[in-house]
Amino acid sequence: MKKLMILFNNTSGSDEGKDLAEHFKEYAEGKNKELSCYLQEIGPDIDDQEAVDASREKEIDTLIIIGGDGTINRMVAAFKEELPHLKVGILPGGTVNNVAQALALPSDFEKAADVILSGHTRAVDYGLIGEHSIVSTMTIGILADTAARITQKEKQKYGKMIFIRNFFKLLLKKKHYDLDIVVDNERWQGKTQLVALLMTNSVGGYRNFDAAAKPDDGLFHLIILPHINSLRLIFYLPKVIMGKVNELPDIHYLTGAHVTIKNRRKEKVRTRVDGDPAEDLPVELIMVKQGLSVFAPKEE
Numbered sequence: 001m002k003k004l005m006i007l008f009n010n011t012s013g014s015d016e017g018k019d020l021a022e023h024f025k026e027y028a029e030g031k032n033k034e035l036s037c038y039l040q041e042i043g044p045d046i047d048d049q050e051a052v053d054a055s056r057e058k059e060i061d062t063l064i065i066i067g068g069d070g071t072i073n074r075m076v077a078a079f080k081e082e083l084p085h086l087k088v089g090i091l092p093g094g095t096v097n098n099v100a101q102a103l104a105l106p107s108d109f110e111k112a113a114d115v116i117l118s119g120h121t122r123a124v125d126y127g128l129i130g131e132h133s134i135v136s137t138m139t140i141g142i143l144a145d146t147a148a149r150i151t152q153k154e155k156q157k158y159g160k161m162i163f164i165r166n167f168f169k170l171l172l173k174k175k176h177y178d179l180d181i182v183v184d185n186e187r188w189q190g191k192t193q194l195v196a197l198l199m200t201n202s203v204g205g206y207r208n209f210d211a212a213a214k215p216d217d218g219l220f221h222l223i224i225l226p227h228i229n230s231l232r233l234i235f236y237l238p239k240v241i242m243g244k245v246n247e248l249p250d251i252h253y254l255t256g257a258h259v260t261i262k263n264r265r266k267e268k269v270r271t272r273v274d275g276d277p278a279e280d281l282p283v284e285l286i287m288v289k290q291g292l293s294v295f296a297p298k299e300e
Contacts, residue, residue, distance in 0.1 A: 062086065069275050073133055097202075124216045176227075
C-alpha cells in the first residue's frame with residue numbers, strides 16, 4: 001500500500017465527503033510518510049471512468065471509498081477490471097452501510113482509518129448484473145416500492161420510521177408480484193409480495209437479519225415471502241432478531257451463485273440494488289466469489 005486514491009462524493013449522506021477525504025489524507029500520511037494519497041471526486045454528474053483513468057495514470061494500488069453501499073456498488077462496477085490488483089478501504093458513510101456492518105468496520109472515523117492502515121485484508125464477494133454490480137442487497141416488491149417513494153430528505157429527517165410507515169401503507173394494499181425465479185438449478189414460480197436477495201447478514205442497517213449470509217461464501221441468499229401477514233410477523237420477531245429468517249415457515253429460502261428473475265406479467269416490476277433504483281425485471285445475477293480485497297479487522 002503506497003499510492004492511495006480517496007474517492008469522495010459530496011452529494012451523498014451529510015455532504016461532507018471532501019472534508020472526510022482531506023482528513024483521511026492528512027491522518028494517513030501523518031501515520032506513514034511513505035504513503036501518497038490522491039483525492040478524486042465522484043458523483044452522479046461525474047463520469048466514473050474519470051476516476052478509473054486517474055487511478056491508472058497515477059498507478060494506484062489502493063482505493064479508499066467514502067460512503068455507503070450505493071457508493072461502494074458504483075465504484076466496484078467502475079473498477080471491476082482493476083480489482084484483481086487493487087486493495088479497497090471503506091470509510092463508512094451515506095445512509096445504508098450493510099457492507100461495513102457485515103465486515104464489522106468501526107463507525108468512528110479514526111478507528112476505521114486505522115483498520116485500513118493496519119493492512120489486514122479480507123476477500124469478499126460481489127455480484128454482477130449486466131454492466132452493473134451488487135455488493136449487499138437487491139429488493140423486489142413491497143420493499144423496493146417502499147424505498148422508491150422515500151426521498152433523501154425524508155430519510156435524513158425521519159430515519160427508519162418513514163420506511164416503516166410507507167411499508168405498512170403498501171402492505172395494506174396486498175399487492176402481489178408474479179415471478180419466475182431460478183437459482184442455480186432450482187426454480188420457484190408464483191405470486192409473492194416480497195423478494196430480498198442478500199449478500200451479507202445485514203439489511204437496512206440491521207446487522208443480524210440473516211446470520212446464514214456471509215460476505216465471502218460465494219452465494220446469493222434469496223428470501224421469498226409469498227404473503228405477508230402482519231399478525232404473524234409479530235410472532236416471527238424472535239427468529240428475525242436471532243438472524244434465523246431462513247427458518248420462518250412461510251418463507252422460501254434459496255441459495256446459489258447464478259440467479260435469474262423474471263416477471264410473468266407485462267407490468268413493470270422495479271428493483272433496488274444496494275439502496276438505489278436499478279433495472280426493472282428481468283435480471284440476471286452472477287457471483288464473483290471473493291473478488292474484492294477489502295481492509296477489515298481480523299476475524300476472532
